[in-house]
Amino acid sequence: MSDYTRSLEEAARFLRAHDRFLVLSHISPDGDATGSALAVAHILKDLGKSYTVINEGDTPAKFSFLPGFEQIRNLSASPLEDTFSAVIAVDCADRSRMGRVEHLFASDAELLNIDHHPTNDSFGTLNLIRTDAAATAEILYDLTVAGDFPMQPDLALCLYTGLLTDTGGFRYSNTTPHVMESAARLLAYGVNPGDVAERCLEVITLGHVHILRRALARLELSHQNQVASVAVSRQDLAETGADREDAGGLVNYCRNIEGVEVGISFVEAEPDVIKVSFRARSYVNVAELAKKLGGGGHAKAAGCTVKGSLEEVQRQVLALVGEAMGSERG
Template sequence: MSHNSDQVKEAALFMQEHDRFLVLSHVNPDGDATGSALGVCLMLEKMGKEYIVVNEGETPAKFSFLPRFDLLRNLSEESLDDTFGAVIAVDCADESRMGDVRSLFASGAVLLNIDHHPTNDGFGTVNLIRTDAAATAEILYDVAIAAGVSFDEELALCVYTGLLTDTGGFRYSNTSPRVMEIASKLLHYGVKPGDVAERCLEEITFAHVKILRRALQTLTLSHQNLVASITVRPEDFVQENAAREDAGGLVNYCRNIEGVEVGVSFVESEPGVIKVSMRARDRVDVSAIAKHFGGGGHAKAAGCTMRGNLADVQSKVWQVLGEAVGVKVDE
């Protein structure tokens, strides 16, 4: 798809035609979701628009260096007695990923859906979905240009953060020449790549280390060692005084084991609610598995949230994974 496509222009026009917006990203937001949402806020400011930026749930503190982070409203902790006729959703793979924020939509609200997930179901009034983009932030870069919004250090920092995190520090296979071209341009506005990488990719909390120590004790190899799994239970969070975000990234330890095709983490942050994260090498499209269980994502990185008994959830996921890798869980 052309980077100056009609869909990009339509998205820019959506932002120009309305005056007051609700801006949101997905539940359990990552760097691309947060950077893109705050990037939209900065664009709206430059266009003289009003906005409120919200999420269902807490945004990880490691992204607090981003401009306008202090304006993010957590709807799981505070209520908002208002409704909005114009909504911009970024990085939401499907409508359900918006969570309960949908209660803030006015009757007949129009919604701009900007995303790069192949599992996106086109839930917006206006849909700008580019599955060839490495990150939603890459798409946002094009929208800013189409809207005539000038870049400065703040906007560049938000877009760069989305690119950096969704490409794994420019290490994943989605790191395209254009990603590097955009990142290079953003550095000219004063973005300090070492500082961003330190905050987003390197620095971890001590609580994360303690959760990791517990999780590694649960590491299981199955399906003829093609699948590696790790588990975190509610009591782990309690005993280590850790937050849900302290369990982020654990799935990568599974996927990175030599010979493993799919890594899986089962994080039960509260009883009966299990976040399943999956990372794949080459043979398995984990987005199809996540979609099967009501989630979504990319071919090599996807996830879903499942409810029920942990053992039952694991059994269901392992069974579908077995079909994908061609080996049963107990073989």
């Protein structure tokens, strides 16, 4: 029996052994985090368990089509006065990515950590981690099969959304035969792939267009044109009527420029709090860069939050990138 198979069995026993769960994903959740958290909720519902799904902040509205979306509680807007002895964290690269939620953990709490990030530090009481998985949703698909949990349309839609978004529409190098086989089996439960792709990958807000136009006007090429970066201040967001969610995805425009190895976006989320997103093309491991700054992620896609002014954080991050690439900002 492989370690992964053993971990799947232990996770399945954990879900069956407890009756009341707290389910959470990482702060600033994406499609995999949201789909995975709701997938766990559907498994627990079918098992007849009680559960509460939370996130420290808002969950992007574009995922509101997912069954159970309305159950996700935003702790920032609606604090929870309760504690839980059984906790499930999905898609959190390390403990800090859960956000400020540990006051909800009972003193005897057991935590099941389900994740696929190479930077995960195994912070759970139980850890179901597969770093070569394309998405946490892929691990949850395996858990559904291994645990003999019933697959049904709502669960299939949540899992498919996680697979689709974390593989960039099945375009990234993490798209393996197992990913495609899993996705194909999920389609048999009524998932409409065109509709999911439209909602998650195609439709953009007018706010995104406005902030994109301003960001691209100030795009900077550095390090012999191998690094492209954009920066968005709180003033930019206010003047364009955009919000933090609208600023998502800006980093991809940087990375997609021909000849660019690393794309970076800097978004001022709060005064002197900068959300940094990295994307790499081939040889730079941006997960290592993000980890040095208190974040994490994958070799080709990672992020972190850094305190300081926008200009200070830009200088700090670009200097770190230069060290990794062996070149100066220029």
